[in-house]
Structures are given as C-alpha cells and as structure tokens.
Amino acid sequence: MPNLSGIVVADWVTMGARQHPGRPCIVMGDGSSRSYAEIEERITRLGSAMTAHGVTRGARIALLATDSAEYLETMFVCAKLGAAAIPLNYRQTVPELAVLLDAGRATWLFVTRRYLDMAVALRDRVSTLETIVLIDGEADGVLGYEALVAEGSPEPWRIAVDDEEILLIAFTSGTTGNPKGVMQSHRMYKRKSVAGAVEYRVRQGAFRYSAAPLHHVGGSGMVFQGLSRGASTLILPQFGPEDVVEWLGKGLNSVFLVPTMISRILALPGIRDARFPALESIVYGAAPMPPSLLAAAMEVFDCDFYNGFGAGTEAGMQAVLGPEEHRRALAGETHLLQSIGKPGVGVDLRLVDDDWQDVEPGETGEIASRSEHVMSGYLDQPERTAQVFHEGWFRGGDLAHFDAEGYLYFDGRKDDMILRGGENIYPIEIEDVLSSHPSVREVAVVGIPDEHWGQIVRACLVPGEGYDEDALRSYCRERLAGYKVPAEFRVHAELPRNPNGKILKRRLRQEVTS
Template structure:
C-alpha cells in the first residue's frame, strides 16, 4: 500500500474493499472482527460522532483499558479529522482530571471502572464502553464509504508523555507524523498481509496503537488484550498464530521465566521487537534460543519522534555469532530518520565523543500543546532533541550513554548509568537493574545499583560485584551499594521509573 497521499482514516476502508473477510482485530478470547465488519462499524461510529457535533479539530478523549471498541473510536476520529486524546489510566484521578482539562476534550469514551473519575470532570458527553457504546454506535446512520477529510498538517492525536521526569506534556501528532511512523515500522519489521501482530504496550502508548496501524496499513490483524497479562501473552505467542510481537524487557523476562514456557510453540513467530530499557546480553541470547526468530532492538522518543534507531536482525545474528559488543549498541538510524549527536552548543560531536541524540524527519511531532517555550527548546530547526546521550563508533552504531538528567557526577567524573547496567546486567543473579546516583558528602554522588534477582539467587556481595566488573569498568564506576527490590516502579510504557526510584531511596523506603 502506498501511504503517501492516503489518509490513515481510509486504511481500513481500502482493506475492506479488497480483503473484506481478512482478520482485522482479534480479542483476547479469540473473537475476530473482519475488515468488512470493522469498516461498517467505524463508519457508523464516525457518523454517530458527527451527529454529536464532532468534526475536524474537535477533541475526543478515551480513558479505558484496551479493547477492539477502543481501536474503533481512534479510527473513527481519524476519518472525521477529530483529535483523539488517549489518556493514561495509570495516572492518579487528580492527574487524569488535570490532563483531561488541559486537552480541551468535551467528549469521552471510558471503561466502567473509571466512572467516578469521569463524573468529576466537566464534559459535554460521556459514553461508557460496557453499557452505552453499542447503543451509541447503533445511532449512527447507515451509508456507504465515508472518506477521510484530513490533510497531513492536521493534528490527529494529542498524546501526553508519561511524566516520569516532570509534568506530562501534550504532544501534538500530525497525520504526516503518524503516516511516517507507520511506514517506517512496516518496512523495518517486514510485515506482510495477513500477519497477526501483538504489542504489549497499551493503546494509549505510541507503541500500542502504532502497531495496530502497522497491521491496518499492511492488511494484517492485531491481538487486543485488556492489559498486559503474562499468561495470556504466552498462550498467544506460543499458539503458532502470532507472527510479530513487541515487548519491553520486563515482559520478556516474565515470559522466559514462565513455568509453562516449555509447552509453548513459537514456530509461528518471525520477529520480536524489544526496547524501552537495557537488555542484558544473557537475556538476548536466551531470547534467540527460546523464540528462534528475528530480533529487533528499537530505540526512540516514540511519542515525540517515533523510532529513531534500530539494531536489526542481521546485527543480532552477527552479535550472537561472535561480535557480542553489538548487543550493547542501540543500532543505526531507522528508515526515514536522520540522526546527529550534538554538544551543548548544538555542534555535531566527533565519533567516540558523547553527545545528545537529535533526529529529524516526518516522524517528528508538531510541538507541545499550548507550550511554545517547550517546543522551541525541543525542536530546533526541525531537529528533535530529547536529552538522550550516546556516542557513535566507526561502523556507525550508536552506544547509549543514558540521559543527561540521569548522568551521575562522582568526584568530578561523569558516570553514565547505562554502561554499568550493561555490565552488571550480565551477572547470573541479576534479572533487572537500574543504576542511579545518590548524594554523598565526599564524592558529591555515588553509584547505587538497584536490582531484582533471579529466582534462587542471593544478593551479590561487594566483592562479587567488584570481581564481575574487574576489567570492564573503571573503579569509580563500580557501584558502592547494591539494593535489592522485588518490584521496580514503572511508567506506563513498562520502563523503570528512575525518578521515582531515586525518591524512594531518598525517603528510605527501599534500602
């Protein structure tokens, strides 16, 4: 399918015209909706919304767990040129109300479990998925195809960032941006018509609905589960039906440690995309052994700039054949993305020097909602600058050095947590790790490693840690403290929330 010149709001229409009986959405219990059924329902829903007064530029919010009906709302908005605001249900009620008010949405679709929150908001209309959705949809008049009325400059989505480093910001995502991200994803993953896709990210997250759009653009189908569930995910991935999955490291570790792993059939899997947090080399090797499929490591500011970098399957095969250092990189630019590493003055740094990652292309956002000041700081002459630090080797692979706001300064030396996480993550006892700086009266900051242990392993001693790091890390980078936790605080994407982790350490709530 040619994406340029074709609005995302028309993608289901095109698939329904040529492959009406092909699977479109598959619920967790296996119920399948075809493209013909999806087109009929989305078009009717769009007409029902139009009767409600929703049109181009109007904002429609969603506060719900994932479902096929959630997807229908998003795609109906795309037809009308309405802007959807997919809210993070993991925020507190007060935070949700604040974000919802900032979005300017007057209509909301929501799950019953969030009824009390919705009741406390000033909204013109509220449609509950469980009790009011089908009746609302049925009120839309019949008719033929309903062409999308959008152009590439239209803002189709306002996506609020997870807020792990401050107040959530409303990211303005244009039709051009959504089309470009979809095209890049389809090409990088090599998706084919009829492929069944699963993403562990929720639909309010860029990787959640983004993967549904990959499937729609290519004529594939998506498995939609209400929320992440390791048992359900294993049953689907091990069913032989799913061709591609996208998962964060914590999800992969849960699957690899699942007691029923040996009974799963992964022969249908062609590829897995992972990312969002450092992945120990030992886990990548086990993924290759257990799943037996192509591996992609994706890196990027998905909400604001899509996928920026990718370590491709051929890079993984080379790494597992001997060049293991490649697994410590975040790859090279993804399709349609240009990347530079900049110093504090905005000049490009030489190979080997650490700089902030900047990217440009159609995948970059249009800006932040009502925040021209933040937009001007983040997007400079078309280049998006997020604050992620990296250095480039002579083969063009980028090595993540962390985030500028996570860098630890110990006795005047810059320490990049990701380097330590990569080394200690390979320790036999460590399942997951996050390295942070803690205040110290002598050094300014010291290195602390917070770890979750593998079953059957005890906390590594200081001597063990030093021995494991010997020859791989400078002495000042070796953690002075190891803290064991059962569970990490996480943001909505499943990433470890280091801001909250530092707060818990400072409050003495973990030690």
C-alpha cells in the same frame, strides 16, 4: 502544502475492507474477531452518530480504558473525523488526569466501567468535558458505545483532513501544572507507521500483538504499522505472560515486548520445551537486552529480534538494531547488545553538543534527528517547542555515541527522567507530591538500576517531624499512579548541593548505587 491525497491512517481500514473484507482486522482475547469490513461499517456508523451529537472537526476526544476493539475503533473514528484523540494512562489518578484534560480541552471521554466513577469525577472538575461514552455497557447520565454505533448511518461519509492536522495529543507528564502535550499529526503517524513496517519487515496479512497499551506509542504504533500492511492485530486488555504464550501457540507471527516481559515469559514452567513455529519476530524496546536473556529467548522462540529506539512520542523511531546484529551478538559480539542500532528508515541523525555542533566519533552527544515522523510541537507551548527544534532538527535530551562501525550506544538522558518498565517518569512530579507532605523537609528523586524494571524510583529526603515511611507511601499512592510511587525511600541528614544551591543528583545516584 495541503495533503492532496486526503488519506488518513484509518483509511487503511477502508482499503482493507475493499481488498480483503473477510480478513480479521482485530482479534480479541476470547477468540472472537472483527473483520476489516465489519470494522469499516462500525466506524462509519460511530462517526455518523458522533457527528449527529455535535462532534466537529478539530474536537478533542479522550480515552480512559484498557485495550479493546472499541478503543481502536474510537481512534480510527477520530482520524476520519479530523478530531484529535487524547489517550490517557489509566493508572493515573483523578487529579493527574484532570490536569491533562484541562490542558487538552477535551469535550468527550470514552471510558470503560472500571473507570466510570473516575470519569464522572473528572466531568465535575474539567469545564470543557461534556460527554462521557461508556464502552462496555449502559449507565445513567452517559452515552452507551453500542447504542451510538446502532444509531449511526452505514452510508459512507468523508471529511478531507490535511496531513498537518493533529491526530493524537500524547501527554508525557501529569501532576505538574504545565504538562507537555505532544501534538502528533496525520503526517507523522502515516510516515512512522510505514517506516516501522519497512524496518520490522511486516508482511501482508501477518498476525501481530503488542504488549504495550494502546495509550502508549508502542501499542498504537504497532497497530498502525500492521494496518498499513493489512495485518490482523491481537488485542488483550492487559499483558499476561500465560495469555501471550497461549496466543503464540495459536499462530502469532510478530510481537512487541519489553525485556522484562520476555523474562516473565521465560520464567513460566515448561516454556523451554515449547515450540512456536509461526513466530517470525520479536520487537523489543525501552530497555537493554542482557546477553544471557537474549540467548535464552532466541533458543526458546527461534525467531528474529529487533531493538527499536527512539523518542517515540516526539520523534518516532530513530534507530533500529536488526536480526543480523542480534545473531552476531549471539555468536560472540555481545557488545552489539548494548547498541541501539543505526538510524532507521527515512531518519537523518546526528550527535550534537549544546550549540548544535556535531561531536567527534566516540564522544557523547545529544541525539538530533529530522524525519517525516517528528511531532508538530508541544500543545500551547511555543517556547518549549522552540527549545527542542533547530532548523528542522529535533533533540529531546537522549545522549549517545557512535562506534567505529557507525552503531549508536545510548548514554542516558540529559535530564533526570526515569524509565521504569517502558514508562517514562519525571522526578519533579514525585518531588512535588513528597514536598507537600509536612514530614518532608527536602527531597530529590532519582532512578536507580534494577534488573527487572530497568530502573526504579528512589526518593532521597531530609525528614521533618513525624516522618513515617508507610504513611508517606500511602500519601503518594493517593496522588500518583502506582508506578510513580517510590520503590525505596532513603533518609539523609542533608542533600548534596553545588555552590549555587542546586541538588547534585549525579552524586546521589553514585551514592545510592555504590
């Protein structure tokens, strides 16, 4: 059924420009801001100019940059043009990014000067990539962002975009030849944004910040939640604990942080004596909150806490642990901090076995959910899509169990994905790189617990001739984003295997953590 309203998420900017034109939409780290009316005019001009340069409905527009107002404006323009944005992780290497741009068939790339050399190299490697736009200045051979805005017309324009058209393509892996491109529709983003605003009790006109980068669902998702309520959003290029504390003192009402970030803030000198009267809530995710850390954070920040859980890229928010449960935990029911909460607004959630049958209460099963904020599927991979959907239910490999009160407890992943500080790391990417080095005979990569990051990467390997750990680490750094490079290397005479020859990673995890 077509989207009869024709409303896209960027129309929340248009609505804001009508209802509160002078209210800041985006606040930058230097204290400057752009109002809803200013953002509306800029994206109108930018969209007009991009259309004149040949961008049409269905185009693929990639972004390689740290967070900025221009980054958000580009995402808004893509929504209004009916183009799909492809946010890229700026910590990945040129070979990794080339795989993703090839798979996404991107034609335009918006980039900051810091990554311009990478962008030029990518244009030489990716056949579909034709146009580079430099966000922060001018350079030969590329278009200038502000020049595009200036040349565009301020006359309003509108393209009717259907709910099921794709707004974002979010890639969840890089170095493998078969990356998963999660297709996120306008329907998905609208529904999950509104559900998040309801669940996190976002009020009209709030001032909010997310420490997750805009290329991550935790970053863009929080922005669009705020837009749906006419909120103002603080944009910092990257997270810095001192910067966040400074802005908390300037009136931030709500922030998203992962527990490791909260820990870094609490380690700042004098923080225990600070007071933040405007702060209403902290949303966290990606890792459990230790009881001692929560107690310290609640004492310092004196606000509500929310734990949001979900297969965010593919299925949005699935469960939430709210302020009431956090206060119960602080009062002595500390087991609640191990919970990921209860199903969120508009989410139907089950725990199933491999045959899609419900498991008994207390037993571990795979999380299966259905809602209006589930992805449309994996780009150009119908077989892979069919593996995770069944009669409208999505399951992405997360395991959990229910307690007697109906609270969910996360029991890990069916696959071997490593979650380091909010970043998803797929071991096969690292194993492929390590196994290509002549000094590595066999390798298996596992995640092990770490108090700061949640998990870190450890490579268990059987060495060959000429093995040198420092040289191998350098080899990885040339081919992998820094957060994927193993923090530790462990040498084995042989790797444990089952009778079929499969490496027993579960045994490796037990060995390395014992």
